[in-house]
Amino acid sequence: MKKILWTDDMSIGVELVDEQHKLLIQHLNDLTNAIESHHSVNQIVKTLDFLIEYTNYHFSAEEKHMSETNYPGLEHQKLKHDEFKTTLNDLVDYFTEDGATHQLADSIDTLLINWLVKHICVVDLEFGTFLKDKGIEIAEE
Ligand SMILES: [Fe+2]
Numbered sequence: 534m535k536k537i538l539w540t541d542d543m544s545i546g547v548e549l550v551d552e553q554h555k556l557l558i559q560h561l562n563d564l565t566n567a568i569e570s571h572h573s574v575n576q577i578v579k580t581l582d583f584l585i586e587y588t589n590y591h592f593s594a595e596e597k598h599m600s601e602t603n604y605p606g607l608e609h610q611k612l613k614h615d616e617f618k619t620t621l622n623d624l625v626d627y628f629t630e631d632g633a634t635h636q637l638a639d640s641i642d643t644l645l646i647n648w649l650v651k652h653i654c655v656v657d658l659e660f661g662t663f664l665k666d667k668g669i670e671i672a673e674e
Pocket residue numbers: 554591595653657
């Protein structure tokens with residue numbers, strides 16, 4: 534399965550958000566590791582739960598900053614975030630019904646990893662550029 538490595542070109546220029554993205558990627562890699570190591574269903578569900586919990590936390594934090602800075606792309610971001618959350622919840626259903634099948638592994642590779650990398654490098658970067666243009670600094674969660 535694919536692994537994501539956070540690299541400098543994934544930076545959106547906001548340290549706080551970059552740090553959260555690193556952790557999000559780590560949670561996603563934990564999930565793929567758990568599946569690849571054939572951990573028990575319980576253990577895999579646990580890593581999936583951590584990923585979901587952290588995703589919700591991160592998206593809420595981002596949306597809060599976007600709202601506070603009157604970011605015009607907020608609604609679009611919310612739609613994208615909801616799409617990802619739905620995908621994650623669907624995966625929980627597939628997984629609890631069928632276990633760690635190849636299809637599940639493929640879905641994680643294509644849906645989650647591609648989505649996240651694109652989201653960080655394109656959609657979140659636009660927010661970083663917006664903040665930079667406006668000279669706004671985000672220092673706190
Ligand atoms: Fe993000």
